Amino acid sequence: MSRFVDEVLATARSATTGMVTGEPAAKARSTWPELHQVARRVAGALIEGGLQPGQAVAVLAGLPAEIAPVAQGIWLAGGSMTMLHQPTPRTDLQVWREDTLRVLTMIDARLVVVGAPFEQVIPVLTAYAIKHVTASELTAGPAHPGWKPSKTAWRCCSSPAVPPPSRRPCGSPTATSTPTSRTPVTISDATSRA
Structure with a gap:
């Protein structure tokens, strides 16, 4: 297992x-053990929903308290994560929607996790038949005791403002590298913990 x-x-x-x-x-403090318990429920819900190791999950959320356990849950379930570009008040929503749909296709996202403040x-x-779930629905899932190895932790996308957007694997939570590694990593120890 990786470091x-x-x-x-x-x-x-x-x-x-x-x-x-x-x-x-209105600060809220969560301990790492508390966040991990939430992440285990996220992983359980993802696996129960059919996520397979290596599959991509896109996330459109803006609250760190939601993003942290969702990211860890995706990794525990063996998926890779891509944070979608967030629209701003000055964003042309038609262009943003088209760019986002193109990115979802490009990364072959099996699911989009939506969190606050992007529920709209x-x-x-x-309308586009894209499978999605809210972060709060995932955190209500059954606890998953272990993790599933995956070669890619997250996928980085170039800005859709600079066409065309591109993707690339950006590291692995199951390899002996830091999560900021910019090169694809091959797993040498693909055992999972039960």
Whole structure:
């Protein structure tokens, strides 16, 4: 098993530190073990929903408290993650929708996870028959005890503002590399933990 996943699992068992999110007047603190428990439910829901190791999951969310357990859950389920470009108030939504649909096809996303504040795109995904789920639906899933190895942790996309967008694997949570590695990594130890 990789040092990266070993460290995530070890941190989940013993860390007293965590992550602080939210606005300054309404901060919320979650410990790494608490986030990992949520991530295990995300992984369980993804696997129950049919995600297979190596399949791509796109994420359109803006809250770190949602993104952190969703990312870890995708990795625990063996998937790769791509964060979709978020629209801004000045974005031409027609162009953004077309670019986003092109990226989903390019990465062969099997699922789009939608979180706050982007729930308003759900009707667009539904209209195009794109499988999607909300982050809150995933966090209500059954806990998954282990992880499934995958060669790719996430896929990086170039900006759709510079056509055409392109994709590339950007590392592996199951290889002995840091999560910021920019080269595809081959797994030498593909055993999973039960």
